[in-house]
Amino acid sequence: MKNKLKKISLSSTLLFMSSQVFAxxxxxxxxxxxxxxxxxYADAQTVSSENIKDSVTHNVLGYVEHRYSAACKAAWSRTTSYVGAQNxxxxxxxxxxxxxFDTYYGLRNTTWSYGDMWGSFPNKACGNVRLSSNNSWGVACTGYYQN
Structure with missing residues (x-):
């Protein structure tokens, strides 16, 4: 029996074959x-993370992650808030x-954001959580990562 080949139209920019990511x-x-x-993002791993603490009370507001894609050989930061949708x-x-880069992505009123990628190393990830209700805030950075 002959194998039949089907023509495939791809609407996505990411290709998966046998769980392999094509950058x-x-x-x-x-x-x-x-x-x-x-x-x-498809093969990304968190290589380090750091808690983001309120600058006055030192309560943990969220955390920042240093994300790395082996397929893309690039890193970016991702920030998550524990205290609800904030800045x-x-x-x-x-x-x-x-x-x-100070460009970041995240839908309005969500509890996370992430930044653009960078493919030169070493670099480190930083994140900020700012509470609009009482004007408190916190910033944290991970250590440097060298791929």
Whole structure:
């Protein structure tokens, strides 16, 4: 019996075959790109995380994660709030401790946000949770990651 081949039309930008992820960008090609739009989230792992504490009370408000995609060879930050939908931001810093990107994504009134990717290392992830109800806030950064 002959194998029949079917023509496949792909509407998604991410391809999966046998649980293998095919990256649409790699390393510095991913700089400044959204990890969801470019499919890099599919194999991402958290390489480090840090609690975000209120600057006055030191209560934990949420956490920041340093995310890394082996397929894309790029990293980004993701911030999650424990205290409800707030003003959140996520960004990366380079080895000179300078902010690489301050663009971040997250739907309004959600408890998470994430930032653009960066494919040059080392870098570290930072996040901010700001409570609009009482004007308290917290910022945290992970340690540097070298892929």
């Amino acid at each position: 649409l960008c790699t390393a510095t090609e991913c700089n400044g790109r959204d990890p969801v739009d470019w499919g890099c 959140l931001s996520s960004w990366l810093r380079n080895s000179s401790d300078k902010t690489i």
